[in-house]
Amino acid sequence: MLSAGGLVAFPTETVYGLGGDAFNPGALAKIFEVKGRPRFDPLIVHIADTDALGNVADLDALDVAARKKLEALTESLWPGPLTLVLPKRKAVPDLATSGLPTVAVRVPAHETARRLIALSSGAVAAPSANPFGYISPTLAEHVVQTLGEKVDLILDGGPARVGVESTVLDIRGERPAILRPGGTPREAIEALIGWVSAAPSGGAVGVDGGSGNDGRVSPGMLKSHYAPRSPLTVHEGVSVCDLSPADETGAAFLFFDGASRDAWLSGRSPEKGSAEMPVVAVLSETGDALEAAARLFQTMHELDRLNPGRIHAQLAPERGLGAAINDRLRRGSGG
């Protein structure tokens, strides 16, 4: 299917991808069309193993320091939810990189994904397999529901284990920059290569915003993204306790942990008790960020299907995978 220029949705450890042959401009054009994605937002190129990196990235164009960082990162963190922005090779069509001189590359840690790539030209361009701007898919069913007939083939690999997209890291220059927080925590990267700069969470980096990365941006970091159909409001801590009964009517609540939900429940004023109980979901009873990330998009899909008037979501503690969870929630709320 890939060799014929078709599109194959496939499982990865982060989210499902909408794959096309990275060397085939026709297939790349189809990806943008099916997703409704603007062409200025470049794609991630997936390869089966680190040895294939030279086919898409121009490693000779990296300085010695960057090459050392590259080695340390790929050795420890590939395959895995880490995407590296590197100088691109000419063989990669401009359509894949939106005309940028760089290419974003990753080796997914999912057997089905790697076997698919190995059967292809060796490079599969794949954004998340959702309509542009909507919640990302962590189940094959999500792809069926939102893209369905527009995809030639959907491979079902069960629920995505990590549940949030890869961390996008630009390792060029003196100080590497996280362009998108994701499934590889900043802490794990810094343990290997030292201090990295990170965009302010919540999509302040974007085509429409400033950046904390010396001007380096990820074109896809639009403020409004990952958005459910119902409006989403994010809350620090348990400030959702302060909502008036009117605010709760028809709303759904998404808590990071069970303790916060319990605090919210016990803090509700008596007159709220008589009102209809809103829908309540918890990402992780014990407050485990790994579990919370794995359940984030699926829970948002489920809440959104109930068509609530508004979804109130509690932010996670801003460390480890919490940074990626909060980034997705903030951008789902429109900034």
Ligand code: TXA
């Ligand atoms: O986990 C993931 O990364 C998933 C799975 C399918 O691998 N893919 C994914 O792709 O999230 P997508 O297209 O939804 O997000 C790709 C991100 C966008 O923010 C895009 O702007 C950025 O990577 N990106 C791609 N190429 C880039 C480049 N050359 N320079 C800077 N950012 C780039």
Ligand code: MG
């Ligand atoms: Mg996406």
